[in-house]
Amino acid sequence: MKEIARIFRYATGLNKFIVSIAILSLVVSASLLVTPFVIKYATDVIVAIASGQGGNLAQLWPLLAIIGGSSLLVVVLNSINGYLGDILAARLRQQLSERYYQHLLALPQSYYDETETGKIINRLSRAISDISQFINQLANNFLQMLITVGVSIAIMWWYSPWVAVIIGAQIPVYIFLGAQSSKKWTKFQKQHNTLYDKASSRFAEVIGQMKVVKSFNSQQREYASFQRRFGKMVGITYKQSRHWYFYSTLRTACQAVVYTAVYAILFIATAQRAMSIGDMVLLLTLVQQTRMPLQFINFYIDMYQKAVTNSQDYEEVMRTKPDVDTGSKDVDVAGKDIVYDKVSFAYEAKDKRVLQAVSFTIPAGSRVALVGASGGGKSTLANLLMRLYEPQSGAIVIGGIAISDMPLARLRNQIATVFQEAALFSGTIRENIAYGMPWATDEQIQSAAKQANAYEFIMELPKGFDTKVGERGTKLSGGQKQRIAIARAILKDAPILILDEATSALDTRSERAVQEALDRLMQGRTVLIIAHRLSTIAEVDKIITLKRGKVDEIGTPAELAKSGGIYNQLLDLQMGGSSANQKKLKKYDIAV
Ligand SMILES: Nc1ncnc2c1ncn2[C@@H]1O[C@H](COP(=O)(O)OP(=O)(O)O)[C@@H](O)[C@H]1O
Ligand SMILES: [Mg+2]
Structure with a gap:
């Protein structure tokens, strides 16, 4: 989480969105949890009416009103949440892009001597889309999911500790499976990114220097190398996808077994009158409510890993030291001599010196x-x-002041x-x-x-x-x-x-x-x-x-x-x- 938190350093003024979304999620979860109880109550009433033990249909109207009302509330709040999530993601994208561009503009020339343009651009778009998507999901769904699952399990515990334990036990299993599969998945993703960066950098270079390409008749060769890179990328996608579906199948199968077991417990307990029909319906609804979110754990872990990986790339660029600009001596250079004073320089510290103690004056x-x-x-x-x-040593001096x-x-x-x-x-x-x-x-x-x-x-x-x-x-x-x-x-x-x-x-x-x-x-x-x-x-x-x-x-x-x-x-x-x-x-x- 600290990688993601670090990214938030580059964004400001987003807390109010995050807090609003969290509060709304809380309300949505609460509304969602009302329904199973109302249904339970309604079931009890219906069973009583049907078996001739009293009660009347009029008791059901307010219950239906509550179900309808809370569903509507959930729909509206979810829309507002979605809207806030979009704004949050858009603002985050904007701020991350602006900071990145601002930083790039301040980076020393040596950075540009070494880094391909395509890579610089791709890193930004990847980091931004994945981070903002993750944050958006986190705000919109994850929180709600966490609350829904947490509270559902707590309620289950009250009625049937076994069911609660079985449902709850899935969480660590899925997190483990998710983390397991994510590592490899991320490795594939990195390979994929590297190839993509190479292909798209070359693409931009070729477009930029079309004349040279044409004059050497190398269109076919450029095209072939583009195809080769994309072919490799597809190869990686095969592996990546197989990997993903293997774990996904494992997880879903696991879930199918768990839920069947839970149904069995509930059916048997109810049949043996250890549980009322109303309680069974309540628990069935609660159990059902946890199913989707639990299935999504893996998806969240993947998204998280992707966001982390790409935010590391982003961080790396942001950590590159910009041009030093601490000079404060304001000099009007007009009418002043330019003096190169024993200037020695190599482009890379380890390289051979391009200049060695060069001294001369331009009057x-x-x-x-x-x-x-x-x-x-x-x-x-x-x-x-x-x-x-x-320069590594020496200085260039204008009007008695070093240009540094x-x-x-x-x-x-x-x-x-x-x-x-x-x-x-x-x-x-x-x-x-x-x-x-x-x-x-x-x-x-x-x-x-x-x-x-x-x-x-x-x-x-x-x-x-x-x-x-x-x-x-x-x-x-x-x-x-x-x-x-x-x-x-x-x-x-x-x-x-x-x-x-x-x-x-x-x-x-x-x-x-x-x-x-x-x-x-x-x-x-x-x-x-x-x-x-x-x-x-x-x-x-x-x-x-x-x-x-x-x-x-x-x-x-x-x-x-x-x-x-x-x-x-x-x-x-x-x-x-x-x-x-x-x-x-x-x-x-x-x-x-
Ligand atoms: N951006 C760079 N990174 C690393 N080495 C460089 C770079 N630019 C030039 N060089 C090397 O520095 C030396 C001097 O280059 P340069 O000053 O461009 O020569 P000139 O202008 O006299 O032809 C050359 O050996 C060249 O290969
Ligand atoms: Mg030159």
Whole structure:
């Protein structure tokens, strides 16, 4: 129960529903228990009339009225209870989802490097549906069942202790059987979940990268692997279902024997006049009332186990530590140098260091380019500046303050980025440009688009700025998407700018338009460029070359052109122009 209780920590304001439902359940159970007594009394009256021992039919009317009235009351209260249960479950779902999403949004980038999207989404929907269903059942039926069974057995005890003992003895047996079967059932369920997560993650990835799938003609292969996973899932369901029905049969058979025995006791006792007919009818009704709830014990245990299993998954996500954001030093980074001070970093603590004691300065308002082999840590240096990851040692300092001491949002607000792949959201072009600044006016958005060389092509689209682009911007060319991303960065108007191979995904023609837009974007900002063309690098104020995770050289393009270092070699390679040379250039993420 403590797992479920833990889940309730994430929900607030639900107690009033739980208490109301509990009280209503109590009333319903009481009303249900009235009926057997009334029937008993009626039977006594009927037996008396029928055997000519007095009494009259008029005595029966109020009894029928009570039976009818209490049935109606039960119907109405049950409906109210159902309604409250629905609201309780809906509120719980809402709160659990909100907390989960809120938490996910705060999780570090490393979490997303490792976890498939499908798994993240499935975990939520599973946890939420199973937990809220369990709570709903618990509130609506379980409590009522518990009270009905408990009180029924107590009354039976009064009339016939044997019957009470036999009926009561079923409970521990069913709980034992339920727990027994549940363990294995949950194991199957976990296997099933894992397969389902894999299949659906892959499904989402394939849909998201349909172009790649098509270009490699791998539809059939993807389909086959999907089929394979679902086939395995069905296999598990077979086993799971067989397992379930085995125990279910065992339980129901057990119950059939028990109830037959109880009937025998009641019939014999009544026939031998040890019990009145009225008492027999009362007990038969009570016994009958316990039958359904007892059968459901297993069902409740399963639901409970499922809720527990899935709440553990939920908990696990919720326990993952979010980004540390304890920084309180508010710094306006405009006009301040960015200093990398002996920064060492590995993505995983056990991994080899990607960066080793890297130190350099990006003077305020200048353009600094990073050059190094592909996989040499250039993008990593940019990631660290945005604090998507924290260095293992060393620090990045802006204006004398380490960025780890700044509030995360404040830091990221002051950095604009343009990456290799322009990430667009489904929605209009206007929304995409204003993504970082939803309150921007039309004039601001248009002006940003103009500076980004995007205005003209946007106006040529059927609906202009209101044109909807697909989730991945599928309706735009690479260069167009990139110019939208640049317009977004222009609108953000941040003092620091990171360009990570912003033109590398483009052909030469669209690149020119993008390059022009980038030049405008770079005006008056401190820029970290991971360039894709030597021509871009030639125009920066300073080049930093990286070799094996360390800074190799630092200097102006003119200085490094003669130093014999990496940049020098790259220039020579470019001059040479042979295909072998081009290959070598590629290794440095440099276009040819
Ligand atoms: N999210 C990540 N998790 C683990 N390793 C990573 C991650 N991103 C990059 N790396 C590794 O870190 C190294 C540096 O990568 P990166 O900074 O992207 O190189 P560059 O941008 O210079 O091509 C590479 O060896 C790469 O495999
Ligand atoms: Mg890179």
